[in-house]
Amino acid sequence: MLQGNELPRVGAPAGAATREHFERKERCVARGITHMAPIVIESARGAVIRDIDGNLYLDFYGGIGVANAGHCPGGVVETIRRQAEKLLHSCFMVAGYTPYVDLAEKLVEITPGDGPKKAMLVNSGAEAVENAVKIARAHTGRPGVIAFEASFHGRTLLTMSLTSKVKPYKHQFGPFAPEIHKVPSAYCYRCLFGASYPDCGLACLDYFDRFFTAEADPTEIAAMIIEPVQGEGGFIVPPPEFLPGLREICDRHGIVLIADEVQTGFGRTGRLFASEHYGVVPDLITLAKGIASGLPLSAVVGRAEIMDAPTPGRIGGTFGGNPVACAAALATIGEIETQNLCARARHIGEFLEGRLRTLQKRYPQIGDVRCLGAMVAAEFVTDPDSKTPAKEIPGALIAACFRRGLLVISAGVFSNVVRFLPPLVVSDEQLEKAAGIFEEAVEEVLGK
């Protein structure tokens, strides 16, 4: 059985079972659903994944930001087992059970904001975003939603419409949901106003004056939704004034500020929620991914008067707040707190950022290094002056890392970013090994 502290061990060739898996998958799974790594996972623990051929990999994508407390944390697995023996499902819309309320109480307690708050539970990040928008519309009686370029909010019709990357997410999937307005995000490396921070004076905030004149009246806007750090867009960390500026604009116009913390939540950025870095209290916050160590669960949490806008029976769902998932979430949050994984995220971020910045001095193709806690990314360009996105580099690097036993994935609105999202329980030895592998991969792909 894996301990979780192993180092990579690769070299066993794909055996018959792996080959058969891929043949069967091709026959019965829609081809739109792809694997990023050509392996079949047998088990995982901590920061280590074992494939069915016996190879061991360091997982630096963490189930895409889900395994914050590590793969299969012992206490969480035991809690799941105990809850599964008692109650798998009843549907919270029909009859109550305590894990739902226990978790709602905990989320209300740990999310930013001191005033009265409430929560609702659903199943996925996209479903949380859908519900946050419904709640904001019910509260304001307004239709419009402002979203940001380079954002990702999910793959359902509404959340895909809020999302800002054409391929693969939107192409041929229209028509899109109406009443959605896109504005530039604070992507300083590629500022849409051609300015540079801090001399820009935050042109992206000033833009709202023009937007509210040319595009939409603020009295018709229900909500503004922002990822405090844009995740799929390429780990875009805004300057410190950006979120407080958005808070002020929303306050001025009675717009509900939704922080989509699906990827940034639960310790990932070095605080329990990334909004805390900016001293901003969102009206609503959407949560998923790291909440329950992999069980499907998501939440909308926010100001009670807004959360209560939909009258009884108007929000919910068959599986939302499943008792096993709620129990897993409570145990996961317990692990994050008792192991102080926020501090660990900060350590991981500092370590990886340092190594990437050293590499950047040797490789001009590393155009930008961005990081907030253990959300760490490198953006690749053909040359630093033109900043032309080098889309082919992440794929080659990811393959070179894979051959050495390190799993990383790409991101970026221009598909030119490699991102690191390791489980926050990763050891120093594993971090050192992963950084070494990445450096070797860069040397292989970009030359010594």
Ligand SMILES: Cc1ncc(COP(=O)(O)O)c(C=O)c1O
């Ligand atoms: C910020 C953000 N919001 C929403 C989603 C959608 O979550 P899900 O895939 O669980 O629907 C994601 C997924 O990556 C995300 O990163």
